[in-house]
Amino acid sequence: MKRLKRKKQNAGVGATENGCVTKESDNGKKQKLAQIHQALISDPVDIETLRNAAASKGGLLTDEVRRKVWPKLLNINVYELPHKPGRDVRKNHKDYNQVVLDVRRSMKRFPKGMPPSERAVLQEQLIDIILDVLKRNPQLYYYQGYHDVAVSLLLVVGERMAIAMLDTLSNYHLRDFMDPTMDSTKHILNYLMPILEQVDRELHDFMTRAEVGTIFALSWLITWFGHVLSDFKHTLRLYDFFLSSHPLMPIYLAATIVLHREKEVKQSECDMAMVHHLLSRIPQDLPYELLISRAQDLFDRFPPSLLAKRAALQSHKSISISTFQMFQLSTLDQRPDSVLQRLTKTPGSTASGQGLDAVLSRDGGRLWGEGNRMVKMAVWGLSATLGAAVFAVAQTAMEWGPEVLLQLF
Known part of the structure; x- marks a missing residue:
């Protein structure tokens, strides 16, 4: 009997012991769906409400809603779509x-x-x-x-x-x-360490001593985490967030994930290969809603303009940021x-x-959750701190694609 009670207590807010949503949670979803619907039929469309809905807890909730909201977030006329390619x-x-x-x-x-x-x-x-x-x-x-x-x-x-x-x-x-070169991508990755420095100087210094660089986060950034998450529902939740946010938000989320794993990182050996190995394997059970909220908070506290001034990042012209x-x-x-x-x-x-x-x-229109598992990756020579671990980095690049290996040298 005690075990049963403990299971009920651990079911979590918004869920019952058999996994069904509570009335309160269900009402919250209905209210959010109503707000989204009202924003969509407003003239002009209430984009700010749609952005808030996409970024807030639960995101856009269903693929049906995404098919209506995603185009609005990108200013796409659904009645003037490109023809199918020949x-x-x-x-x-x-x-x-x-x-x-x-x-x-x-x-x-x-x-x-x-x-x-x-x-x-x-x-x-x-x-x-x-x-x-x-x-x-x-x-x-x-x-x-x-x-x-x-x-x-x-x-x-x-x-x-x-x-x-x-x-x-x-x-x-x-x-x-x-771009034809990786310079602009490297520039975006270079925001990661300044964010960590603002929040956890000890963690930042540990990673600096380990010379791990930022290559471990490259696949997160350029695929919007689509390549590294095994459950497609998590990918969709992040796409809701990124489509409604600043282009640099994926790097803020990357920083949030590293900060979330701070104890693991600090307890590991201060070695490039060890730290890279740890960080490049993104956990599949991350508390995504919490991390999204923290990423937004970090963005508000340390906006790109502030980081650029502090970290001398303003010398590079980012098209994504400037437009x-x-x-x-x-x-x-x-x-x-x-x-x-x-x-x-x-x-x-x-x-x-x-x-x-x-x-x-x-x-029923739902998408299954089984995506690809994490493929350890370190591509293109974006860091000058590969050191003795270049073999490990090259090996992981081979798993991404043989062509990428050529970019390391």
Whole structure:
């Protein structure tokens, strides 16, 4: 009897002993859904409420809501989506072979139990989505990990909307990762240590002595954690947060994860290989809501402008940072979908995502949670502190993709 009572006590707020949500939790979700609906039908759309909903506890709650809110967060007209790419998009494209290799290696990013034939269809769509966006934006350069972002979008919103969203993200939030060199990506990673220094000087100094650098967080940053989380629901929760936030928010979340593991790090041997090995394996049971809240708090306390001044980071021109304010302003004057439909020449057109819904209809539109497990990664020579651990770093890079190894030297 005592054990039963203890289990009931440990069920947690918002849950009963059989795992069902409480009336209070259910009412909270209903209230949030009502607020989101009201924000969507407001004219203009209440973007600030949508951002708050995406960032606050629970995020956007369902994929159905995400299909409505994500486009608004990126200022996308759902009735003027790009056409599906033709097969000619692959013809003579310089990145075709690399994209195909990466997509073929992405099997674990698709729902567990999905029939191979359906996964193959989505993988072909993924290749076309990536190449179509790159063809539309010749100034952008493909990077390994880009497909992880693309597949996360495809699995929620479908092919045409994924193209529109990826196009916008590539020109704003992900823009620094799509330069011809890794300099801008290195610049974003360089914000990590100053954040740690502001919060936990002892931890910062320990990692500095270990010469671990920031390579362990690279895959987190450039894939928005999509590559390293095994449960897709956690990936979606983070995408809600990042889509509603500043482009640097992923690095703030990375800092929050390191701070959360502070005791583990300090108790490890002060050695580059040991600390890198520890940090590169991200735990799968992290308290995501708590970490998201802390990341937002860190961003408010230590904004990028403050860190840039303190850490001499302002010398590099970040396109993602410099264009973010303009991007945010551009989202504030959107019409609700009901109005957009009346204003569109083809009012009978429908929003993207139906094809995917049909593919996943057996699961009621939900996506399974089994994604890929953490692939230990340290790519491209972004740190001058590889030291004696270069072999370990190179070995982990081989697991990401053989092509990446060449970037280490």
